[in-house]
Amino acid sequence: MQPLDQTVLATAPPVPRRSPLAGGALSRWRAPLSILALLALPFLLPSQALAVNVLIYGLYAVGYNLLYGYTGLLSFGHAAFFGTGAYVTGIAIGAYGLHPLAAMGLAVAAAGALALALGAVSIRSRGIYFAMVTLALAQLVYYAALQASAWTGGENGLRGFTVARIGLGRLAVDILNPLTKYFVVLAFVGAALAMISRILASPFGAVIEAIRESETRARACGFDVERTKLLAFVLSGLFCGLAGALFAIHLSIVPLDSLAYHTSGMAVVMTLVGGAGTFFGPFVGALAVLVLEDALSLWTPHWQLALGTVFILFVLFLPRGLWGTALARIGAMRGRP
Amino acid sequence: MTGPVLQVENLGRRFGAFSALEGISATLGRQRITAVIGPNGAGKSTFFNLLSGALKPTSGSLRFGGRDLARVPQARFAHLGIARSYQITTVFPRLTAHENVRTALQARASRYDFWSRRDRLAGLEDRADALLDSVGLAGRRGRPAAALAHGEQRALEIAIALAADPKLLLLDEPTAGMGPEETKDMVALLHRLAEARAILLVEHKMKMILGLSERILVLHHGRLIADGSPAEIQADREVRRVYLGQSGGYGHA
Ligand SMILES: Nc1ncnc2c1ncn2[C@@H]1O[C@H](COP(=O)(O)OP(=O)(O)OP(=O)(O)O)[C@@H](O)[C@H]1O
Ligand SMILES: [Mg+2]
Numbered sequence: 001m002q003p004l005d006q007t008v009l010a011t012a013p014p015v016p017r018r019s020p021l022a023g024g025a026l027s028r029w030r031a032p033l034s035i036l037a038l039l040a041l042p043f044l045l046p047s048q049a050l051a052v053n054v055l056i057y058g059l060y061a062v063g064y065n066l067l068y069g070y071t072g073l074l075s076f077g078h079a080a081f082f083g084t085g086a087y088v089t090g091i092a093i094g095a096y097g098l099h100p101l102a103a104m105g106l107a108v109a110a111a112g113a114l115a116l117a118l119g120a121v122s123i124r125s126r127g128i129y130f131a132m133v134t135l136a137l138a139q140l141v142y143y144a145a146l147q148a149s150a151w152t153g154g155e156n157g158l159r160g161f162t163v164a165r166i167g168l169g170r171l172a173v174d175i176l177n178p179l180t181k182y183f184v185v186l187a188f189v190g191a192a193l194a195m196i197s198r199i200l201a202s203p204f205g206a207v208i209e210a211i212r213e214s215e216t217r218a219r220a221c222g223f224d225v226e227r228t229k230l231l232a233f234v235l236s237g238l239f240c241g242l243a244g245a246l247f248a249i250h251l252s253i254v255p256l257d258s259l260a261y262h263t264s265g266m267a268v269v270m271t272l273v274g275g276a277g278t279f280f281g282p283f284v285g286a287l288a289v290l291v292l293e294d295a296l297s298l299w300t301p302h303w304q305l306a307l308g309t310v311f312i313l314f315v316l317f318l319p320r321g322l323w324g325t326a327l328a329r330i331g332a333m334r335g336r337p
Numbered sequence: 338m339t340g341p342v343l344q345v346e347n348l349g350r351r352f353g354a355f356s357a358l359e360g361i362s363a364t365l366g367r368q369r370i371t372a373v374i375g376p377n378g379a380g381k382s383t384f385f386n387l388l389s390g391a392l393k394p395t396s397g398s399l400r401f402g403g404r405d406l407a408r409v410p411q412a413r414f415a416h417l418g419i420a421r422s423y424q425i426t427t428v429f430p431r432l433t434a435h436e437n438v439r440t441a442l443q444a445r446a447s448r449y450d451f452w453s454r455r456d457r458l459a460g461l462e463d464r465a466d467a468l469l470d471s472v473g474l475a476g477r478r479g480r481p482a483a484a485l486a487h488g489e490q491r492a493l494e495i496a497i498a499l500a501a502d503p504k505l506l507l508l509d510e511p512t513a514g515m516g517p518e519e520t521k522d523m524v525a526l527l528h529r530l531a532e533a534r535a536i537l538l539v540e541h542k543m544k545m546i547l548g549l550s551e552r553i554l555v556l557h558h559g560r561l562i563a564d565g566s567p568a569e570i571q572a573d574r575e576v577r578r579v580y581l582g583q584s585g586g587y588g589h590a
Contacts, residue, residue: 203447203455210440213429220389220427222415222444222501231449 011074011127012212013276014319026330030279031197035190038283048178050294052185054287056247057270059189061282062196063239064267069277070200071232072212076131077138078267080118081111081237083259085244087145087152090254094161095151101168104188104245111241112234114141119233123226135261142259158254166249175249185246192239197279199235208232212277240267262304269311275324284323341366342505342535343388348397350383357383358559361397365505369531372546373539375556376579381539382424384556385507388537389421390414401505415444420503422494424510424539430483434474434493437482439465441500465500472496472526488519492526499530506530509539524549547571555579 026033038058042051060082067073088110092103122133145152152158165172166184175181199205207228210218219225248254257263266289274285292310296303318325343365350358358380365371373381386392387399390411399406401417409417429437442461447453456462469475472492477485482493491511498506511527512520524545530536540546546553546567553570555563563573570576 199451201454201456202452203443203450203458205451206436206440206443206455207448209432210429213431214427216391216423217427217429217497219411220391220415220421220423221441221497222412223448224410224412228448235451 011131012072013069013074013272014324026327027279031190031194034193034280034283035186037280038186038189042179042182048182050290052178052182052250053290054283055182055185055189056243056250057266057290058283058286059192059246060240060243061267061270061274061286062193062279063236063243065271065276065278065282066196066199066208066239067232067236068268068271069275069281070205070212071208071229071236073229073233074127074131074268075122075134075233075236076261076264076268077118077122077134077136078236078240079259079261079263080138080141081115081240082244082247082263082267083145083254084114084141085111085241086248086254086258087158087244088241089245089248090158090161091151093163094158100163100166100249104242104249107245107248108238108241111244112238115234115237115241116230119230119237123229123233135264138259138264139261142256142261145259146256152254152256155256157256158248159252161248162252163249181250185250188242188246192242196239200279204228204231269307271321273311273314273321275321275327278321278324278327281321281323285321288322342402344398344400345388346398346400348384348387348394348399350380350387350392351395356559358387358556359396361556361561363554363561363564365535365537370527370536370538370550371552371554372550373537373554373556374541374543374546379556380559381556382509383559385421385509385537385539388505389419389507415501415503418501418504419507420498420501420505421507422491422498422509422511424513426487426490426494428482428490428494428497431481433479433481434469434485434489434496435462435465435478437493438468438496438500441497442468444501468496468499469493471499471529473522488515488522491515491519491523495526495530504534506534506536508536510541511538512540512542512545520545 038055041054042048045051064078067075085107088107089103092098092106093100098106118134118137122130122137125133146154164174164176166175167173173180173184175184207218207223210223211225211228215225244258247258270285270289271282272285273288274283275281293303293307296306300306314321320328341364345361345363348358348361349356361384373384375381383392387394390406390409401419404417429440432440439461442464443458446458446461466475466478469478472495474489474492474496477489482490485493495508495511512523515523520542527536527549538550550567553565553567554561555570555576557579562579563570563576565573
């Protein structure tokens with residue numbers, strides 16, 4: 001039985017030895033503290049556009065982290081859920097005139113349904129095979145969107161929907177103002193973070209961590225590993241779908257790129273750079289990667305190569321990522337054994 | 338526990354053309370500790386994998402408490418009352434000792450609850466502490482499993498198995514790699530555990546087995562070549578031949 005676990009370990013996330021602050025204030029208040037930090041973000045960053053992107057990609061990476069950092073499954077296909085969330089939002093508003101909130105709800109449900117389908121196909125393969133199957137399935141979704149250009153706009157992306165106000169009745173707010181838009185997006189992201197924090201602290205959260213640590217032992221304990229993984233996959237897809245929906249609302253267009261494999265790669269890179277298996281790490285990773293992307297693309301046309309190099313350096317020399325390493329430092333300063 | 342706990346009938350397992358286990362029949366009842374011995378590659382771990390559902394037999398049948406296990410998925414075995422340890426320690430390395438046992442306990446209490454607090458499940462925290470205490474790890478509750486000493490990890494794995502409250506406990510070389518002190522502790526632990534459940538034990542340490550078990554099954558090349566009390570096994574000519582021929586005595590490990 002050992003060889004199976006070894007293939008899994010080859011792709012297992014380099015999470016902290018244990019949550020270094022488990023039981024500490026930083027851990028207990030992780031959701032409110034994260035939201036607080038994100039409230040301050042637009043005032044700390046040079047542009048509001050960057051801040052909104054950190055929120056959206058951060059949520060995308062957080063959703064991904066649920067699967068990779070906490071359940072231990074390395075997926076290369078999460079753009080499928082991000083892109084589906086974005087396209088369904090855009091189509092529901094543009095072609096069917098749905099209320100933006102209803103469109104977003106539909107988008108999240110669609111991403112979840114897609115995750116259920118793709119998960120059912122992929123969840124039985126392990127390690128790098130799982131990564132390859134998810135990549136292949138996401139490519140199918142990409143080509144389907146490319147072909148269905150009557151719906152999706154094909155290569156040009158989806159246009160023709162603009163959301164100027166969001167909310168219900170008198171509570172609707174104008175999101176043409178960038179700062180207002182930021183806080184509207186943050187309302188969704190904050191709610192998602194509160195839910196994810198709750199899920200991680202739940203009995204189910206303990207089961208996915210157990211599966212990450214040892215599938216063999218989890219199964220021997222009496223957990224239905226396949227079913228639990230599938231549920232984690234669907235949850236992850238739901239949150240990535242929400243990130244995609246917010247992305248569509250934010251941009252008022254949906255580029256075909258949102259379904260492409262490098263968008264899948266973004267989730268992996270941001271999660272690892274920030275810190276897999278940490279609550280706030282994906283936001284740190286999103287910020288670092290977006291800033292780096294901006295800076296590098298000014299410097300050199302080969303910025304993707306440079307970004308890839310930075311990523312490899314991270315994997316080699318800072319495997320716990322920026323936030324994961326910071327947490328470990330704080331944990332050590334507190335004099336844990 | 339009245340009647341047989343486990344009935345094994347003509348059990349076999351092939352890997353392709355290779356037959357790792359063949360024609361094993363045995364009934365396990367009230368005996369407290371039954372040892373399974375045999376040279377390396379005899380099929381002991383394969384036998385355990387079949388009994389714990391990790392592998393499905395390719396022939397024969399298994400019944401546990403009268404229930405046929407043929408179609409039972411592995412995850413159900415713990416719920417039915419069969420729990421195990423592995424030859425290579427299999428715990429949750431980056432979780433603390435307490436989290437290891439608490440999570441194992443959760444398998445019976447709560448598996449798909451997304452919303453309550455895991456640390457507030459009624460009684461689980463205390464039961465995890467009691468189980469850690471019962472294997473002598475009370476002082477290690479906050480340590481990550483990976484940071485425990487080898488012997489402590491073996492004990493932790495047993496505490497995890499005990500969380501299922503098993504009627505049958507399968508232990509694959511629980512003292513493997515242990516020094517004399519740690520082995521002594523483990524033997525004492527096994528004596529205590531055997532008071533409340535049947536234990537099936539793979540071991541290479543002959544002296545220990547002879548002192549510990551009421552019954553011994555001897556596997557050789559995938560076949561059951563002897564089944565009896567320690568005295569009977571010691572006197573068995575076939576067993577002596579297998580062991581003497583191999584290494585000049587009962588001397589593995
Ligand atoms: N999954 C598998 N696939 C192929 N062959 C296997 C598999 N598992 C075990 N075997 C083979 O079956 C035989 C019995 O192996 P098993 O692990 O049961 O022996 P064992 O008695 O536990 O030995 P040891 O004392 O070394 O632990 C060996 O020849 C082994 O190579
Ligand atoms: Mg073995």
